[in-house]
Amino acid sequence: MATHDMADAANLLVIDRLTKRFDSGAGLFAPRRSMTAVRDVSLGVSRGSVVGVVGESGCGKSTLARLVLRLLEPTQGTVHFDGVDLGKLAPRDLRRARRRMQMVFQDPYSSLDPRFTIEQVVGEPFAVQGEALPPGRIAELLDQVGLAGEIARSYPHQLSGGQRQRVGVARALALRPDLLVLDEPTASLDVSIQAQIIKLLQDLKQDLGLTYLFISHDLGLVRYFCDRIIVMYLGAVVEELPSPSTEPRHPYTRALLDSTFSPDPGKRRHLASLTGEIPSAFNLPKGCAFAARCSRASSRCLSERPTLTTHASGHRAACFHPIVADEKEPS
Amino acid sequence: MGLLEVDRLSVGIGRLTLLEEITFEVDRGEILGLVGESGSGKSLTALAIAGLLPLIGARVTAGAVRFDDTDLTRLDEYRLRKFRGRRIAFITQNPMTALDPLQPVGEQVDVVARLHLGLPADVARSRTIEILTQLRIPEAATIYRQYPHQLSGGMKQRVVIAMALAGEPDLIVADEPTTALDVTVQAQIIHLLTSLVRERGLALVLITHDMGVVAQCCDRVAVLYAGRLAEQQGVRSLFAAPAHPYTHALIDCIPKDGMARGSLTGIAGSVPSVAHFPSGCRFHPRCIGRQSVCEASVPAATALPGGAVACHFPLNGDARHG
Amino acid sequence: MTGAASSARPALRDNLFARAFRTKTGAIAGGWLVLLALAAIFAHLLTPYEYDIQQLSAAYSPPSLSHWLGTDEFGRDLLTRILYGARISLSVSVISIGLSVLAGMVLGAAAGYFGGRLDRMITTVIDLSWSFPEILVALILVAIIGPGVTGTMVAITVAYLAQFARLTRAQVMAIKSETFIEAASGLGASHRHILFRHLLPNAITPVLVSGMLATGDAIILEATLGFFGLGAQPPTPSWGAMMSSGTALLFKAPWIIIFPGLAAAITVVSINLFGDALIAGLDVRSRPRVE
């Protein structure tokens, strides 16, 4: 337990047993259905680190991002930012706290108000926080994200996707935050632009001492960019890798890894290691959510839900039959 | 002689020229990867091959699409229809929207065999179920009767592939067949599609923006940039020694195992839009090796062993590592 | 900063009108509307006749030089009555639709933005009344309030309320799901800031355009109520009331029916054409660029 406390002191962000349930269809004659988008997620993000959250559609990674920033109210669990429980803050204090944690969104097209000029977009944080805009700050911010100052009077539709995403980053940086939650910031960009933005984020982190929570569906990118990796499947964390090069223990992480296409024709391999598709989050099975697609599944997996167990320092996996080191899949 | 020869093909909408002098060929049993970012014209090339340009208001302005020695650009709509779905099949990007939501999926596959092979309804039906089974769809007879909204994304894309196979085509054009799918499903579908194509000895034009997919599945690669062909080569030589600086940079944009942080830099600038294509070599504003000639004149395609490159200063094998 | 913000938005709307006027149909349609409005305002200067003085000796005169559009059964000049009638018809429909748009926007925005039980309550009522034709809603209201200008105005306001509330709600819901709204809340923005700086500015234009189009429908509704004898009461001239003599005079003096109807028809067609021109110029700024 002592190690836990020490970790907390170093952690800028601590998420504890966070759960979010959505209810829907409460119509006059329709039955109510509920779906757990995020189930019992705990994790810590230490200062100056990049933690990656990776998973496919419906795994709850975007919901998690919004819970962290309190854009959604959790059903259960807490988020501590720099030691303060965000759930206990009064609205006024929460607004102040938002200065220190910001988000960059996936879609650079819909994340900027089409009626705002770029300088209005980047200046909005000051207006919202009721603060005078320091002279020259907009030019400084635009410069920081590699945009020319002339762009300030343009409208978003006059910019390319990459430029818009830079504007989104500048807006997030405006109030000098400590934490950036990056929700698939490059998923809707071209490959050549994606690499640019990643490079920019890396430089900014270095220069400004930022901490990142990086959400992505691309394990290759996450392994390149992040210090620690959280793998989610259908709302729950299935594995936590202490470093990008750690060999996965969970069969799902393994499958994700095997599903990425290496850009090297010399290393061709049999790709389809996984059958079936992600089931609906509305009626989750009783046992392990991945069991139906897993080649290692036993009867226990169908009836009992595995919890995260520690395999090595910082390496945890939620699996009854984890892959052990010497039985790696042939590559 | 390839099965499909795209020869100096240009395509325009109104006064805009979207594709300029695209040239490549594919033979039976071969998978060609057509790679490019947004605005490169890769989807347009696919539509041009299938003769579907009029649907989006575009037209072929020059060049030819020769399929089995017939120039498809010279055929009227009626004769073109004898090729479409029969000898040339098409797979679109998003399986979610590719199927008619008001019709059971099986019937949507049937129609191809009934129309082109003249099969009676019941024969077409059992053939459809057979194809669905080959595509590893469990309980194909049940799936046959279902509507698209009842199927998952991967399942729908299998049905689309079944539609492509139903006419027993010689060539399949697949436009980003897995982009809309989840990573793990993507891998399944790509594997399924490429292995079927290889088993049956079909030609496949696989359009994608993903260099990883190309490296894993294709035999040859054509790289498009801003409506022009940048480079065309065999897959191994292309990845080992890309001749066009754009290809080189594109390969370097993908994070690889064990790559050092910060080594990924991307390509400066942005992908030009059709209305603002730069003069000369269209890649020159973003190219590290550009010289004044690059801005002034369009580079002609020069032959490479097993391919071609359109660059004033193509990289040789050593430059890649230098 | 704020200066730039407030100056940018009116400019946007001015452009929209200017753009509509620059198209051919837009100019013709808009021109008619402007002329008619001016003629209605200055009707007392434009014609030597009074709208309410009867001159039975001149009754049923067909169009002539002294009475360009003829006279009615009481010998009143038809053109004069049409111009004065435009005052009633235009002001009743513009004011009622204006009120209707305002109330509809408040209801729709509240329902769409806050959601939940409030939304369900508002939508239920709105959807219910929307499925009934405006004329029916108006007839019920006139039955309650009684015939006359006030009754007509209340009837029009309520009859079209549902349409604007629905449209505003749909707009607000669509814009609410855009990421820039989420981004603003992530910055710590208040409801007020989000509603008035982001949601309404983006939602308002289509509602205003549809309000403009509805003004045409309202002119017809007003005329219809007048035709049934439920609108403005004699001797006040309104286009509908003028025609309410109905079939009886159709054989004897068809111009009494043709001209007021024509005035209404041209006006409504103009409003629609101008509205279409407005729509064609809509939202260029938020259109995605050509890739």
Place this chain on the structure above:
Amino acid sequence: MTAYIVRRLLMLVPVFLAVSVVIFLIIHLIPGDPVDNLIKIGSGPEQRAAIVARYGLDRSLPEQYLIWLAGLLRGDLGTAIVAQRPVSTLIAQALPHSLALGGLSLLVSAGAGIVLGAVAMRYRDGPIDQAIMGGVLLGSTLPTFWLGLLMILLFSVVLGWFPVSGARTWSSLVLPVMTIGLAGTALVVRVTRIAMIEAAQKDFVLLLHAKGLSPSRIRLRHVLRHALTPVVTILALRIGWILGGAVTVEVVFARPGLGTLLIKALNQHDYPVVQACLLMLAMAVMLGTLVGDILQAAIDPRVRANLK
């Protein structure tokens, strides 16, 4: 499906109650003593007492409503003040005429509208499309009663082809149906054309072309079929709108029917008749949306799936 229809019918009950409350309240919302509104001017105290007893006007409002509703469910719609006959008799006489006019107009609007809309879409932006859309503009903007009067002027007075008014022969239906039909057709053309243009841009249509199907087959079997969903929605929602047109047109053509009855009653302050007419029209609207929903479920499997 049957379960759905039953459920959908049940859902009409609260709507019906809500509408009936509004209609019931008319009597109380109009200025003046409700008794005066239910009785001939100058009636004696005995008649007043009889009315008070009959409608329970001395009781509380909810009780009065229940009394009224109970009467309604028995088919007792009260007594017409002016005609001094049971309102139900008046309605029974008027209803068939209105149903014939409304039904026929609906059929004409739907049929002509879908065909013309499809034609306009086929020749999009060409002269045929522009001609049709010009007609649509007129059809959707001209005041119905004025159009009716012009029709009479042209076809009955000048050409003498059809009777001016009345409902004695089938040919007397032609002009009224054309008058309502023009507006209805305009609406349907507009929706059909737009819906088909939108449907034609969907991905799956591209794939249908890629399968080698003929363009006309794609248009008729797929694109038009898709377009029918919004058309049915609009038709169902606006059935009342077409009936509303019927109200005006009946008056113009002096046809017997609910519309004429309603307008006359409004002018004569014959409130029991007003209430009954409004109730009938409201029920027609409700049944229209019901039929529309059922048709939609029949066309679209996704709608059917949402029902479960």
